[in-house]
Amino acid sequence: xxxxxxxxxxxxxxxxxxxxxxxxxxxxxxxxxxxxxxxxxxxxxxxxxxxxxxxxxxxxxxxxxxxxxxxxxxxxxxxxxxxxxxxxxxxxxxxxxxxxxxxxx
Amino acid sequence: xxxxxxxxxxxxxxxxxxxxxxxxxxxxxxxxxxxxxxxxxxxxxxxxxxxxxxxxxxxxxxxxxxxxxxxxxxxxxxxxxxxxxxxxxxxxxxxxxxxxxxxxxxxxxxxxxxxxxxxxxxxxxxxxxxxxxxxxxxxxxxxxxxxxxxxxxxxxxxxxxxxxxxxxxxxxxxxxxxxxxxxxxxxxxxxxxxxxxxxxxxxxxxxxxxxxxxxxxxxxxxxxxxxxxxxxxxxxxxxxxxxxxxxxxxxxxxxxxxxxxxxxxxxxxxxxxxxxxxxxxxxxxxxxxxxxxxxxxxxxxxxxxxxxxxxxxxxxxxxxxxxxxxxxxxxxxxxxxxxxxxxxxxxxxxxxxxxxxxxxxxxxxxxxxxxxxxxxxxxxxxxxxxxxxxxxxxxxxxxxxxxxxxxxxxxxxxxxxxxxxxxxxxxxxxxxxxxxxxxxxxxxxxxxxxxxxxxxxxxxxxxxxxxxxxxxxxxxxxxxxxxxxxxxxxxx
Numbered sequence: 331x332x333x334x335x336x337x338x339x340x341x342x343x344x345x346x347x348x349x350x351x352x353x354x355x356x357x358x359x360x361x362x363x364x365x366x367x368x369x370x371x372x373x374x375x376x377x378x379x380x381x382x383x384x385x386x387x388x389x390x391x392x393x394x395x396x397x398x399x400x401x402x403x404x405x406x407x408x409x410x411x412x413x414x415x416x417x418x419x420x421x422x423x424x425x426x427x428x429x430x431x432x433x434x435x
Numbered sequence: 436x437x438x439x440x441x442x443x444x445x446x447x448x449x450x451x452x453x454x455x456x457x458x459x460x461x462x463x464x465x466x467x468x469x470x471x472x473x474x475x476x477x478x479x480x481x482x483x484x485x486x487x488x489x490x491x492x493x494x495x496x497x498x499x500x501x502x503x504x505x506x507x508x509x510x511x512x513x514x515x516x517x518x519x520x521x522x523x524x525x526x527x528x529x530x531x532x533x534x535x536x537x538x539x540x541x542x543x544x545x546x547x548x549x550x551x552x553x554x555x556x557x558x559x560x561x562x563x564x565x566x567x568x569x570x571x572x573x574x575x576x577x578x579x580x581x582x583x584x585x586x587x588x589x590x591x592x593x594x595x596x597x598x599x600x601x602x603x604x605x606x607x608x609x610x611x612x613x614x615x616x617x618x619x620x621x622x623x624x625x626x627x628x629x630x631x632x633x634x635x636x637x638x639x640x641x642x643x644x645x646x647x648x649x650x651x652x653x654x655x656x657x658x659x660x661x662x663x664x665x666x667x668x669x670x671x672x673x674x675x676x677x678x679x680x681x682x683x684x685x686x687x688x689x690x691x692x693x694x695x696x697x698x699x700x701x702x703x704x705x706x707x708x709x710x711x712x713x714x715x716x717x718x719x720x721x722x723x724x725x726x727x728x729x730x731x732x733x734x735x736x737x738x739x740x741x742x743x744x745x746x747x748x749x750x751x752x753x754x755x756x757x758x759x760x761x762x763x764x765x766x767x768x769x770x771x772x773x774x775x776x777x778x779x780x781x782x783x784x785x786x787x788x789x790x791x792x793x794x795x796x797x798x799x800x801x802x803x804x805x806x807x808x809x810x811x812x813x814x815x816x817x818x819x820x821x822x823x824x825x826x827x828x829x830x831x832x833x834x835x836x837x838x839x840x841x842x843x844x845x846x847x848x849x850x851x852x853x854x855x856x857x858x859x860x861x862x863x864x865x866x867x868x869x870x871x872x873x874x875x876x877x878x879x880x881x882x883x884x885x886x887x888x889x890x891x892x893x894x895x896x897x898x899x900x901x902x903x904x905x906x907x908x909x910x911x912x913x914x915x916x917x918x919x920x921x922x923x924x925x926x927x
Contacts, residue, residue: 338801345759345804346766346781347797348789356794357801360860364751364802367861368815371748374822390679399677401543402526408543410773417768422780 331369333362438466442606446515446663449609453503453514460499460514460558464492467516467560470607479588483602485521485579486528487561495558512670513556518602518611521562522569523654524643525549528559532645533567533577536791537771546643547678548612548654548671555670560608564598567793568762569614569647571595572622572866573856576795581853584626586891590850593623596657600627603657610667611657616648617750618845618870620655621882625845625894628884630664630911632656635902636877637682639668640675648757649680651750651874661883661912665689668904684902692905693912698732700910703838707743708869714848716888721844724885724895727917728842728910736838740829743872745822747864750871752806752819758796759803765791798860827876834900840910843869845882845894869896879904881911885918 338358342349349357406412411419436457441449452458468488474481499514519525522532524542531537549559566576574582574597582597584590585605592601596613600623603611613620615633624631633655644654654671658664672686704725709718729735767773767787774786792800806815833841847868856863873880878901882894895914899907 337805341801341804341808344808345800346763346784346788347792347800348785349797350789353794353797357798360798361802361805363861364798364864367864368748368752371745371752371818371822374742374745374749374825390683392676392679399544402545403541403543405543405769408540408770410767410769410771419768419780419783420778 331365333358333365438462441466443659444609445660446512446609446658446666449515450511450513456503460496460503461493463514464496464516464558464560467608471561471602474605474607479583481585481588481601481605482564482580482582483592483598483605483607484518484561485531485533485564485577485598488528488559491527492558492560499556499558510554510556511666512552512610515557515610516560516608517552517557517667518561518563518599518608519549519552519559520565520596520599520611520613522565522614522645522647523549523612524645525559525562528562530562530645531579532569533565533579534791534793534796535578535772536765536787538578540771542643544643547640547675549643551671551673552612557610557670563596563602563611563613566595566597567796568645568758569595569616569619569652570758570795570799572618572863573851573853574598574623575853575857576793578793583853584850586628587850590852590891591626593626593846593850595619595623596631596655597623599657600624600629600631603627603629603659609659610663612667612671613655613657614644614647615653615655615874616651616754617874618867620657621845621870621880621894621896622867624657624882625884626850626892628887628892628894630658630661630881630883630915631894632664632668632881632904632908633873633879634668634672634904635682635879636874637680638684638879638902638904639671640673640678640681642675642677646761648754649761650757651754653874661881661908661915662690662693664881665693665904665908682902687905689904689908693908695909696732697728697910697913700839700906701734701736701837702728702910703736703738703833703841705738705740705743705841705843707740708843713844714888717844717847717849717893720885720888720893721842721895724914724918725842728914731913731917733910738833738838738841740826740833740841740872742822742825742829746826746872746875747868749819749822749826750867750875751802751864752815753823753875755799755803756806756816756819757803759800759807762792762796762800795860823875826872830872830876830878830898839899839903839906841898842910843896843898845869845896849888849891849893873898877901879907881907883911883915
């Protein structure tokens with residue numbers, strides 16, 4: 331599998347990760363080396379070791395009733411921006427058709 | 436009492452001193468805080484802690500002294516200073532995860548393990564340094580600088596729980612909590628010459644442990660003896676309704692249970708963990724340990740765990756995918772850093788994450804997102820999960836054939852130099868080659884010091900059946916006692 335700069339840029343977009351030009355170059359190089367090494371994992375099934383069952387435990391369910399753990403400090407103390415009981419952000423792109431609006435809402 | 440007597444003292448001895456009032460909690464705490472400060476003096480600071488407790492803890496210590504003076508019933512760790520890895524939430528001290536993105540974050544809730552520690556009377560003296568979000572094997576990936584190895588300050592302490600391991604090894608605290616996703620308790624324990632225990636997945640609640648790879652993460656314990664590590668595990672273990680993956684499995688008195696012999700144990704020695712290329716000094720110490728275990732009554736059996744060579748890629752395929760999903764929550768909206776001046780919601784996400792995460796975290800998010808993206812899911816994440824089942828099946832087969840505990844080296848090398856592997860991520864990943872299997876198979880494991888090679892500590896690892904911590908700890912303690920007795924005889 332060959333990794334190009336464009337692959338890293340696309341994945342960074344999906345992961346909402348802003349990367350500088352040098353970071354993209356370094357990540358392209360590193361990811362190529364790491365994925366080349368990961369190719370060795372394909373030998374596992376070639377060795378005939380196909381797993382026959384999945385022994386994972388399923389998580390137990392709690393009783394279906396409302397419950398909450400009280401917080402030791404209010405959320406506004408840890409929020410980067412907070413107004414009248416809400417976290418605030420620049421306007422969502424869906425609200426005005428673009429992603430450059432500046433109003434906090 | 437003379438505070439130099441505290442060096443190397445076990446927790447039970449410390450508890451005796453505190454209860455007899457020969458030692459006061461306030462004096463012990465003041466000494467601990469002074470030692471932590473002194474460990475950061477000079478050009479090569481130990482840097483084991485990211486944050487250290489302030490005056491509020493002195494009040495807690497004074498309360499503990501008053502209770503002990505009055506002869507009141509106190510918890511099993513009353514007055515004992517404990518370090519907590521900085522990815523485990525505390526509601527007084529910050530929880531940074533070694534990351535700029537959470538630099539000033541103080542959690543609005545406390546992890547269950549920390550709540551249990553405090554209920555047992557322990558004093559949380561500080562938050563220990565770690566690789567950012569526990570991603571690393573050297574603690575060099577911390578945004579707050581690397582933790583240095585107390586045995587040689589030009590070398591790494593291991594990781595990701597390097598601060599916890601170094602704090603115990605340097606006699607700053609007798610106990611510490613860490614987290615182990617692929618060896619992050621056992622590998623630094625090995626590099627720093629202390630005991631590190633990773634319990635069975637589900638044994639300790641993960642509530643309040645900041646998630647890295649949720650199907651692999653588990654809180655573990657550091658101490659200077661197996662008994663102390665068991666004592667701490669006993670306090671934090673147990674089912675928790677706040678973590679649906681915590682197991683409803685009885686918690687025995689682990690410290691007491693480690694007291695027995697090993698004549699009824701069959702110990703498996705897997706050939707795959709002793710490759711020809713293994714460091715000769717490490718191989719020699721491990722072979723010596725195997726001979727010792729046999730002399731002490733265990734049946735030794737050569738075994739094979741054939742899928743071992745696929746463990747590192749399988750581990751990183753699974754862990755990176757889970758990490759990329761877990762770390763999506765750091766977007767600058769509800770807590771932590773928000774990049775200044777971003778002019779849209781998307782820009783807040785992108786710029787905050789670009790600014791807040793370090794190189795290794797970005798690498799893993801990129802690889803994990805790639806492995807989960809359309810068209811690659813089965814090829815990468817699916818493949819990792821299938822190989823994980825093979826590795827678990829290897830262990831199941833040897834345990835079904837009568838092996839109780841598996842013994843291996845903990846690491847393929849001693850602590851490496853700071854910067855030595857920083858530019859080669861694959862080499863860095865390979866330092867976890869003997870530890871990731873226990874996480875993939877969800878098994879309990881412990882590393883104990885076997886001796887030293889060229890002046891640096893070497894660890895040996897025991898891996899047991901799920902929820903059979905007792906067997907793992909018993910074998911580890913018997914070997915630890917034998918090594919200590921031999922050292923005394925040699926000195927004499």
